[in-house]
Amino acid sequence: MTLMELLRPAFRPRKAARFDCFGCTYFRNDAKTIEQALPGISSFSSAHASVRADDGLCTRHDTLLNGRRACADYSVRT
Amino acid sequence: MSVDAGTVNTPVANSSGWRELWSKEDWWAIWIGLGIVLAGCALYWTGASLRWLAVLPPRWTSFSQVTADLSANWPRYATQFVFWLAAFSTALTALGYKAREFVPAFAFLYVAALVIFIVGQWDSAVYYNLEPPLIALFAGLVIANTVGLPRRLDAGFRVEFYVKTGIVLLGATVPFSLIVLAGPIAILQASIVSIVTFLVIFWVGVKLGLDRRLAATLGAGGAVCGVSAAIAVAGAIGAKKEDAPIAITAVILWAIVMIFALPLAARGLHLPTGVAGAWIGTSEFADAAGIAAAQAYGGYAGKIDGIAGTSEQAVQAFTLMKVVGRDVWIGIWAFVLAIVASTRWEARTAGSRPDAGEIWRRFPKFVFGFLIASLLISAVTAGYSLADYNKTAVPGLIAPIKDLRTWAFIFCFLSIGLTTRFKDLAAAGRAPLLAFSTGVAVNVVLGFILSVYVFGSHWATLGQ
Numbered sequence: 001m002t003l004m005e006l007l008r009p010a011f012r013p014r015k016a017a018r019f020d021c022f023g024c025t026y027f028r029n030d031a032k033t034i035e036q037a038l039p040g041i042s043s044f045s046s047a048h049a050s051v052r053a054d055d056g057l058c059t060r061h062d063t064l065l066n067g068r069r070a071c072a073d074y075s076v077r078t
Numbered sequence: 079m080s081v082d083a084g085t086v087n088t089p090v091a092n093s094s095g096w097r098e099l100w101s102k103e104d105w106w107a108i109w110i111g112l113g114i115v116l117a118g119c120a121l122y123w124t125g126a127s128l129r130w131l132a133v134l135p136p137r138w139t140s141f142s143q144v145t146a147d148l149s150a151n152w153p154r155y156a157t158q159f160v161f162w163l164a165a166f167s168t169a170l171t172a173l174g175y176k177a178r179e180f181v182p183a184f185a186f187l188y189v190a191a192l193v194i195f196i197v198g199q200w201d202s203a204v205y206y207n208l209e210p211p212l213i214a215l216f217a218g219l220v221i222a223n224t225v226g227l228p229r230r231l232d233a234g235f236r237v238e239f240y241v242k243t244g245i246v247l248l249g250a251t252v253p254f255s256l257i258v259l260a261g262p263i264a265i266l267q268a269s270i271v272s273i274v275t276f277l278v279i280f281w282v283g284v285k286l287g288l289d290r291r292l293a294a295t296l297g298a299g300g301a302v303c304g305v306s307a308a309i310a311v312a313g314a315i316g317a318k319k320e321d322a323p324i325a326i327t328a329v330i331l332w333a334i335v336m337i338f339a340l341p342l343a344a345r346g347l348h349l350p351t352g353v354a355g356a357w358i359g360t361s362e363f364a365d366a367a368g369i370a371a372a373q374a375y376g377g378y379a380g381k382i383d384g385i386a387g388t389s390e391q392a393v394q395a396f397t398l399m400k401v402v403g404r405d406v407w408i409g410i411w412a413f414v415l416a417i418v419a420s421t422r423w424e425a426r427t428a429g430s431r432p433d434a435g436e437i438w439r440r441f442p443k444f445v446f447g448f449l450i451a452s453l454l455i456s457a458v459t460a461g462y463s464l465a466d467y468n469k470t471a472v473p474g475l476i477a478p479i480k481d482l483r484t485w486a487f488i489f490c491f492l493s494i495g496l497t498t499r500f501k502d503l504a505a506a507g508r509a510p511l512l513a514f515s516t517g518v519a520v521n522v523v524l525g526f527i528l529s530v531y532v533f534g535s536h537w538a539t540l541g542q
Binding site for chain 2: 030031032037038039040041042043044045046048049050051052053054055056057062063064065066068069
């Protein structure tokens with residue numbers, strides 16, 4: 001696989017995911033929750049920093065991930 | 079710390095787009111920093127200045143000079159306190175903090191900063207290594223790890239917010255031509271060190287049996303911009319929840335060691351301030367930690383025999399190296415690693431592919447504030463001769479902004495200590511610490527060689 005083949009899909013315009021993490025009951029991305037879950041983060045960074053973008057915690061898979069992702073375990077937030 | 083699974087519905091929001099302008103501290107640092115710069119320019123045009131607000135304790139040899147200053151200038155200190163309080167509490171309220179928690183915390187911070195400033199202004203302070211950044215950090219660490227302060231006060235100890243505000247103000251003291259001239263060398267040097275450090279940590283980590291996502295999170299923390307890079311990359315590649323805290327622990331431990339070790343080593347070697355600033359910019363792990371080290375070293379200029387250069391050269395070289403050379407690339411690191419993780423490593427969750435918009439969304443936006451502040455002041459002073467610049471622009475416009483910047487940095491240094499509670503940090507484990515420490519060793523040596531031998535003459539004469 002060439003570098004261009006690897007990168008091409010990432011630059012293709014895409015529709016917003018209908019079932020991304022933002023709407024999922026397992027996803028938490030408010031700054032307070034992030035700062036409590038990642039001890040030490042506020043010593044040299046912050047959950048309010050631009051670099052965190054839309055990352056949050058998935059309580060289903062115990063991962064820190066981009067809120068624009070989607071997965072088969074999506075469960076609508078009520 | 080556990081997070082309830084699916085039981086508590088805390089608000090979930092997509093912060094990108096226009097919303098980011100008031101929901102991220104990077105933008106609030108820009109609003110406050112550029113607000114000060116614009117106010118400084120407006121006052122300067124009308125023949126006035128921010129000098130009255132930008133009060134600092136004077137240099138002193140006898141304590142009576144301090145008491146005389148405080149009794150003469152207390153209205154200025156009080157006004158400055160109210161100014162910072164209003165600016166920061168507006169921002170932090172917008173970010174979701176309660177003003178009733180921030181106000182007492184900031185009052186404590188301001189008074190402690192004033193005391194530290196006074197100690198640092200003592201004529202003999204430098205001979206006892208009583209540089210304000212080091213005292214602030216040490217005092218904060220002692221308080222946080224002995225008597226401790228109520229956790230609700232953490233609302234006022236916002237390390238990253240204060241350092242970003244300070245860096246935007248720093249832009250006003252760095253000529254834009256200097257950024258254009260020195261930026262490419264900073265990017266070249268920083269890129270060499272970042273790539274090598276990342277590969278070393280990643281390779282050692284994988285060899286020691288670490289998961290590739292953890293190794294990459296550690297690598298980003300050591301190579302790019304410390305804790306911020308670690309959380310950005312961990313999120314981009316979908317790392318396990320415990321991976322980021324491990325990297326955070328490694329970064330904090332080494333960053334604090336380096337705050338003291340790098341200025342000490344540079345002082346022992348009598349490095350010029352610009353060279354030491356470049357080395358610190360290459361080999362420190364976090365903006366706040368590096369600014370503390372660079373400002374401490376800059377404080378030796380003109381006071382320790384054999385250390386050439388100015389205090390500003392240390393901070394400017396550091397900022398060019400760290401902010402322009404390393405921080406701005408975090409989005410690209412996260413994007414590339416997200417592609418590698420989703421195409422080359424095992425898929426952890428099914429889902430959408432990474433998109434190039436990540437580069438923008440993760441861009442540390444406060445850098446725009448730094449650049450705009452530099453452009454603004456460079457435009458205002460464009461027609462000045464060097465004599466006019468030094469005679470009117472420096473005292474009337476630039477020096478007051480620089481002094482307000484120094485306050486923002488002192489708030490930051492104190493906050494580092496006050497929020498670093500060693501017992502709260504996650505246990506990093508031997509293998510992650512070993513991988514990270516190997517990267518640190520390579521980074522420090524390579525950073526030294528590049529800063530001193532390869533680009534030494536460039537950094538030693540920065541801005542001259």
